[in-house]
Every structure is written in C-alpha cells, then in structure tokens.
Amino acid sequence: MKINRVKGFSGEIKVPGDKSISHRSIMLGSLAKGTTKVTGFLTGADCLSTIDCFRKMGVDIELHDTEVTVKGLGLHGLKAPTDTLDVGNSGTTTRLMSGILAAQNFSCRVNGDASIQKRPMKRIITPLSMMGADIKSEADNGCAPLIITGSKLHGIHYDSPVASAQVKSAILLAGLYADGETSVTEPAISRNHTELMFKEFGVDINTVGKTATVKPAEELFARDIAVPGDISSAAYFMVAAAITPNSCITIKNVGVNPTRDGIIRVFEMMGADMTVDASSDTTGEPVADITVKTSSLKGCTIGGELIPTLIDEIPALAIMACFAEGDTIIKDAAELKVKESNRIEVMADNLSAMGADIEATDDGMIIHGGRQLHGATIDSKLDHRIAMSFAIAAMNADGETDILGAECVNISYPSFYEDIKGLELK
C-alpha cells in the first residue's frame, strides 16, 4: 500500500465496533440462556474467529452486516468441537475462550496463526491450572497449540503479575464454573469490559480497587448489546487530525470507558486541541463524540497505571510524539513486546527508517520530537496496529511510504483505508 502526504482533511466518521466488547458479546451470548442481539459488532477477522469457534461448539450465531444474533446454549450447553478451534490471529479469543474451555465436559485443541503460536499462554495456563484446569501446550513451549481437557474447577485468589484484561477475564470466566468465589488482583487496573458485561448478564461480580471477584453462576441471562465505537480504532484518526495541518475530525459514538481512555489523558498532557462530548451509556459502557483539530503538541511522559488504559494506542501515540516539541518517554510498557508483534522493536525500526529520532528501551521508547519524517518502506510484520499507525505517519511524511502487509488492518478495522479516503482531503 503506497501512501503520500496530505495537505489536510476534515470530516465526521464512525469507527467500527469495539473489538474487546464484540468478542465478549459472542462468548457471554453463547453461555447465556436465551437470545442475545448484538448491534455495532466489529466484523474484523479477530471477532469472526470468535464466532467461528463458538459455532464449532454448536452455538447458532447469525451475522448480518454488523448485527449478530446469538442463540445461547446456557452455561453447560457447549458441545465438543469435532475439529481444532482456530483462533486465527486473536489473543483475546485464545485466552478468554481457554477460561471457558477449562470447565467444559470435553477436550479440544486450540490453535492459530504463526503470531499466535509465539504469544505467551503460560500467563493463563498458570492461574487456570491453580483452579484445577488441564491445559497443555502441545510443543511444551508455553504457547498454542493448546490441548484443553475440561475439569472440575475450584475458586482461587490470584495475584496477577501483569495488568492484563485477557488474563483477568480468562480467570473470571473460569470462575463462573468454580466451586467457590474467584478473585483476581492486578498490579494496575486493566480494561473491565468482562466485569461490566457480567453484570448485564446477571453474574454476581464485584470490583474493589484492583481486585475483581466473581461468584459461581447458575445461569447467565441473554441481553441485547449495543457495541460502541472502538477507541483503539478512533486513535488513528485522533492522532492524524492532531498532527496534520488544516485538519479537524469528529468521531461519533466512541467508547470512553475509563479503563480504556488513557489516550484522552495523553492528548490533554500533550496540549492537543480536543473536545470530548459525553453522551449516554450503551449497555453499561460510556460513550462520547470526540473532536480533534490540528494541534501544537509538546512531549510528555507516559507510564505507570496509565499504560494498561492505552496499551493498544501506543504505536499511534509514538507517531504523534514525532510531531511534538521535546521528548516523549514511554515506560512501564514491556507488554508491548508480546503483542501481535514486538511493538517496541517494530516501532523503533520503522520510525528510524522514516528519519525519526527514537530509542527503544527495555520497557518502552524515547522519542525526540520535531524531526521531519520522510517516506520509507515499512514492514508491518502483519500487525494491524503497526500498519494503521504508519498509514497516518505517511500522510505527514515527505515522499512516498510503502506499507508491506497493509491488508492486515482487516484484523480490527477492515474499512480503515476506505474511511481515510472518505475524509474530505484538502
């Protein structure tokens, strides 16, 4: 995909549905009694993998455009799949579904693409095994393929070494089936979409500080879910408007759950010209319209408890930092190394290729802002967030940028390039 500088843009857009909430709507809908209707569902490849896996376990799931109907089988109604459950590129599918599979009355195999086969699964195998789960890594390397044999589970308290919603959610989902209370304490609060959706489906869940506690469930009750726009997808347009001259964009109906809105805090710290108009909640999730205009930006430090609230937005924020005056320090973000690619290394390599002044560190990166970027060949490593981040960098670089593997945006934002072309470009 070849991309050139733009002079500016304006417009109003709606980004696709939130990926995390879309995954959870299929999982909880499948385990509920009754029919769950989902609107605004993200039809990115990752969420389609979740649909495919639950269909393979006997759930009737119909998808029309962005509307999904899930005919739940109840907490104990899933059927043994006859085939490997293929999670594709999706870490969320792998980890959350493992928590459910650990408690079924069948065995199954879970596998995905080359990237998934390198991502750490010990982080869920360890706590789920403490609950009594039987999960084996086929190659004995702590990664997928996983062989999961359903077992009787008991409640535990787990002190998680990482702030990860995927780990927390896997344990809480297993906790639905346990013989007692299950709780997870995190070092910093990660996204709480599972907890919020549990409440909607009638699960007894309680959060105090950094600890979420779930009671075993007898039944989940189907609920309609309106999925808000994904702030992680909105991030590309927010950053693009802030760094491109003569630009203004409004993104409608964006999910601004406080465990996800760290990018808004960083925009404030960097002095971005932004307004956030809160509207009503949809299915327990706060929603807002976000407007961003061309901004005069200054560097800042991003670290600590802010990191889990913007972990997927760091590649886009690193691009923004290149256009800010002064240094931006991103720290406490070692988790970036175990995403769809090693996002510290890949951002540093590709931004250096474009002429940015960036140093990779052990737990993040330091960007000295203000250097003019120039076009380069960018290897996305088939990581959707890398491809989209460099598309917006390319719109502000001299010469042409060629993004290799650009089609990987279909993982979370299939219409990304069309939505850029749909802006009123100057």
Ligand code: S3P
């Ligand atoms: C997600 C949690 C985050 C995030 C991922 C989606 C989720 O991962 O990066 O894109 O839906 O729970 P971690 O839990 O590994 O931080």
